[in-house]
Amino acid sequence: MQFGLFKSIFNPSHDAAKPVNGFATEENPLLNVLAQLNVGSILATVRPFLAQLPDSFWMPSQASSKAAEVDTVFYVIYWISVFFFAIIVGLMALFIVRYRSRRQGERAPDSPNHSLALEITWTAIPVIISIAIFVLGFQSFMNIATPPRNSYEILVTGQKWQWFFEYPNGFVTSELHVPEDQPVKLTMTSEDVIHSLWIPAFRVKKDVVPGRYTRTWFEAQEPGTYPLLCTEYCGTGHSDMLSVVTVHKSGTFEQWLEESANIYDTIPPAEAGELLVQRSGCVQCHSLDGSPNIGPTFVDLYGYEQQLTDGRVVIADENYIRTSILEPMTDLVAGYEPVMPTYAGKLKDKEITYIISYLKSASDRGPSEEESAEAETEDPAAQDPDAASATEEE
Amino acid sequence: MSTGATTTVDHVDGHDHHEGNYLTAGRGLRSWLFTLDHKRIGVMYLGTILFAFLLGGIFALLVRTELLTPQQTIMSADDYNRMFTLHGAIMTFLFIIPGIPAALGNFILPLMLGAKDVALPRLNLASYHIYVIGSLMAVASILAGGVDTGWTFYTPYSTTTNGAVILVTLSVFVLGFSSIFTGINFIVTVHRMRPAGMGWFQMPLMLWALYATAIIQVLATPVLAITVLLIIAERALGIGIFDPALGGDPVLFQHFFWFYSHPAVYIMILPAMGVISELVAIFSRKPIFGYKAIAYSSIAIAVFSFLVWGHHMFVSGQSELAVVIFSALTFSVSIPSAVKVFNWLSTMYRGAIRLETPMVYALVFIFLFGIGGLTGLFLASLATDVHLHDSYFVVAHFHYTMMGGTMIAFLAGIYHWWPKMFGKMFSQKWGNIGAIVIFVGFNVTFFSQFVMGAKGMPRRYFNYPPEFEIYHVMSSIGSYVLAIGLFIAAGVLVHSLIAGKKAPVNPWGGATLEWQAASPPIHHNFDSPLLLTNPYDYTAQRWDEAEQGYVPVDPEKEPQTT
Structure with a gap:
């Protein structure tokens, strides 16, 4: 129906971002069903309004294809929260002013202490809002969790207290270098304790666990350098387990990789x-x-x-x-x-x-x-x- | 059961009946340390728990002071790691979990039932002794080299690092039994000792909350006990359960740990909600709105609390299917919490709202818990949690719920029942000033943490990027204001003990049974027959100027005089 139309606007050519193409949904029928609930249309509708908000107050710069989507979910929840908080505190303040008793022993006039209609209403509304927020967050999450098939793979090793990034040609760096506008999949493991790789500008995070592989992916969109941090406590040097991710302009990454891999000989x-x-x-x-x-x-x-x-x-x-x-x-x-x-x-x-x-x-x-x-x-x-x-x- | 209660009465018969109260009935340290009186056990719990709170608070201030600058300020990275671990472990296991149930609950629960004591007084005393032993073990671990694992003891870090990990996890094991004993006691007491005429739906909501809490304590705590024993087995004997180097699975630990520790946050918040339900009704001078909805929502929270542990593990590497299911279930827990808040507001509507100190704290609770609850939506939602997980946003969220929620409700409860516990009135003016200073300090401390967390500041960082310095400085200054507020709050209570006016039987006009006992109550609680009414019916009492408290309207039915 019209949902389909909206979806194509929301995801014009980006095959990879459709969760139904991912492995996880193929394995799990439940996820498949949920994925059919298309909230992309809602996001697409509200995004133009949200784009005008001063979002820099809450979030770091957006440098990946998913950042704007995550921020949209963030701001949808944010304004729902602000709305309800304003109602709660507003009513509370109003009642304190309006019904304050300054004389001991004053009695409240009789008023109903139960109302089924009211109670059903304020149970139902949060239920509906919760479901909506869940579906919003779920859709974006499936995109983040499901790397496109054509992703460029980089192997990541975390160990106390540094990161190693190994590229397909065997070259290893302690700072992450990625090409612009190409999906990059990180396949990660740890040599010792649990670490967690977080790139705030990309809105991605995944624990790096010894004895197993975890993965995440992103598509960087803005050339530049962004912080990359460990965010699972790992001991003395935890807060020094910092690195950066450098996004190379389209077309320059391969050249950089080749030159850097050979630089030691020159x-x-x-x-x-x-x-x-x-x-x-x-x-x-x-x-x-x-x-x-x-x-x-x-x-x-x-x-x-x-x-x-x-x-x-x-x-x-x-x-x-x-x-x-x-x-x-x-x-x-x-x-x-x-x-x-x-x-x-x-x-x-x-x-x-x-x-x-x-x-x-x-x-x-x-x-x-x-x-x-x-x-x-x-x-x-x-x-x-x-x-x-x-x-x-x- | 009744044997225990009878014993306590016999035990002090000689001191009773001539203006003695439970504080003066029996003298000397032994009469306190081996008492079977639920009120004395409650008071001892209160003192010990507040001491733990002071200790945990000192660690918090040291942590905040260290974070004043992006580099080293007053301590090394290793000391910092030990500080935040101890702050978290002490606040969680020694302060917030036992706080309201064991201290206030012990004192209030039998009184609210019109009973002489809890059903199992000896088990009650054992619970306190075990609590003290467990606490001493936790404190001893500081002297034994400290622990730097974080209060969550994530493996394989916790099984490979140096320090007194075995001692501190054993202390958690021991403290768990104290919690289980309290839970069993409350369940049995509520089932067996309600007075004739008090059905389940005539119980004060505080009792519903304590009952729901007790169910979680009894069902969830054993899982924690097993988990810490497995850690000890891995550390001491090298049995591979969690460490992949030994053939274990570190994510399994997280499942075990959060299977207890997520329900545990409802052990912390449910009794707080019970306190607020009582206070909002009493100080609005109006029956609680939607009694049954609040009662059922307590049970609903207790049930849902067992189904949401996986939301601590959205980025841990558990399967995507599990992640999605846990996210959906997590939202279910927000509904009963929201229902409670709406009911409290409706109770205030057209009330006669008295801004006494306990009510001021209750209002602070609604404000702060509102923020704490709503920010939970960001963390339950998958896309946003991936970004916010393990950042200061999470730190701020749980401090808004656990400190802004539970600790504020704990203070509200202490102020509310203080006149009953010690028979003294406190300065309301200074009580309110303390509450406002705490409110301001709290928000400055923790709201700044939401902002820096969303912007990319990870938790448990000793050094941090300089762009976050402004938020950290703000947060640290807020924590000092918060500390001043807490000292004012404590000072008000201490001053009342020394110079407070004598408290009337019913200073706030409560309709629950404890307000028919003397202030402070006699050793076996009640002397004369009790007048059982609806716990939220305030029409049968009036303010008495001479008494400076509320008295029953019909003097014929007056249960006792001073």
Whole structure:
């Protein structure tokens, strides 16, 4: 009927957003039935009015295809709530003023203490409103829960206290990069405890659970950089488990991915190492400015003696660093909690070598003066300008 | 059952009948610690619970102070994590759950039934002793290194982190029995000890609320007990139940935990609604509107409360079908709550509204619970919950319902029954000032949290992005105002004990039976035969200037004089 017409206006060409196409609805007949209740038409009707509201007061910027829809549901509920709250508090205030008794012992005049009609009314109205809100929220949720088949898949790993995003070509970053105007599916799991990935600007959130895969999807619409946070409490560094998602303009994402994946081979090893410690999340716990954090600082680490918890004292040489990255529980430095996860399987041998080169350059017991001076002069030449702009966002 | 009640009367026979009341009947610490008198047990519960509230409140203020700046302010991240865990655990398990039922309920329930005591006085005393033991274990966990799991003990974090997790979960296990004992006692008492002439639908609504609460306490708490035991088994013995590293399922824990903990929020709010139902009628000087609807809605809430736990898990990875069903069921719980609010408003309509301090708190309750309830709609709705889940929006929502709702109703109840408990009147002027300061402080503290939550501020964050600083500073300042308000409220009550005027038998004109007992009541509650009327019929009483309270219209029927 007319619902169908409205639906086509609401979802002009966006095949993917129809929940009936998704796996979940195919499996569950109940969801299928519910999905037939089309509220898209309601949303489409009210959206022009809601668009004029100062929505920036409540919600962050809208940067995904679903954000506007979620915000519409939010504001529908919001105005229903404001309306009922105004009635409740308004009547309450009115009655206090109108019927206030200032004399002790005053009696209220007789009035009915029961009215079936009234009670049915104020039960029925909330029931109807609740059903409407439920269906609104349900429809949008099914869209969020059901990734389109042509989605670009990125694998996400959460671990205390950093994120890893692995792209189809095997490249791994600690910040999420996605193309504009293309559905992106995140398949997520955790190495340790439960985390939860939240991108407020996209209005998506999903727990990242050890021992199973969870997924979510979105279609980014505004190029830019947006916060990405952990929102399931996971310990000491929970509030530092922050990252960003960078939305690349249409057509530039593939190029970025290719260049970034190859960048380590095109710049000096120490610089590649510095990039790696930032992109692999090392800096969440190891500072680059000399101050101790959850782990020891990277400044003046190489070549110095390390006091270990088991009483041994070792020099931080190449092999010590390699062991610490791959088997972090072997040589624990005294004064720090044993919380570092292993990087075995996450960093390639070559990348570990680059990181060692960086640690050398960050230590005054690293390479000789000449060597580092040489490396510095080589710098500008080796770096191509595009890659530099990509790295500066870190 | 009746044996227990008789014992209590014998126990103090010597002190009775010569102007003694339950506070003076029997002296010395032992006469308190081993009393079987429901009123003394209620008062001891009240004192202990308020102490827990103070402790939980201090942790809350430390948390808010830490959050004044986006980086470290006064403590380390690990200490902060321990602080918010203890704040949540103490407030939930030591304060809000036992608050109204165990403290006010113990005192009021037998009096409202015109009974001498609860049906099972020894079980009642055991419940208090167990509560104290459980509370001491919780406090001891602070000394034993603290706990940093959050009050929800989510696995596998809780089974792998350091700290006194076993001690604190054991304390939750022990406290659960205290809650179960109170629940059993109230169910038996309501069934067996109603006076002749008081059918189910002649009961005060407070009793309906306590009865519905007791059902949840008895049915839901054992599940929590099993859950915490499984955590202890996993931590201590390495049995894999929840930790995937041991072959377990962490989402299973969430199902177990919320199967108790969602009904538990109705353990917290139902008695609060009972208090408000009493107060709105009494201070509007008018029968409660829609008595049966309110009574049935209490039972409906108790039943629905068992069917909605999955709404804490919309983004947890449970199946989409489960998510949708739980969302639909969750909305069902909003209906009886809305019905209650409409009934309270209708009770005020054409009433003779007295703005005494308990009523001021009741009005504050309706305002704050209104916001708390309506913001629940955003979280029950799936699309919006995905965005708002685990953000400060949720923190604000449950503080509006649990603190703005339950704690305010608890204060309303304390002020309302204070003259009955201790025989003293308090300064209404300062009582009202305290209520207004609390109201302002509360809204500044928690409304700002709705805004920052919707904008993207996750909960349980030690550091936070600088753009949220303005909201956090506002919230922290609000919390200090709130604390000042609470100290005023406490000061008013303490002052009344020292310098308050003697309370009349019936200062507010209540028609429920406790207002026929002396203020404070004698040891076995009632001396003369009771005049049983409709609990919301205020026509059979008048204000007496000399008495400074309400007296029955017909002196022939006056049950007792002072």
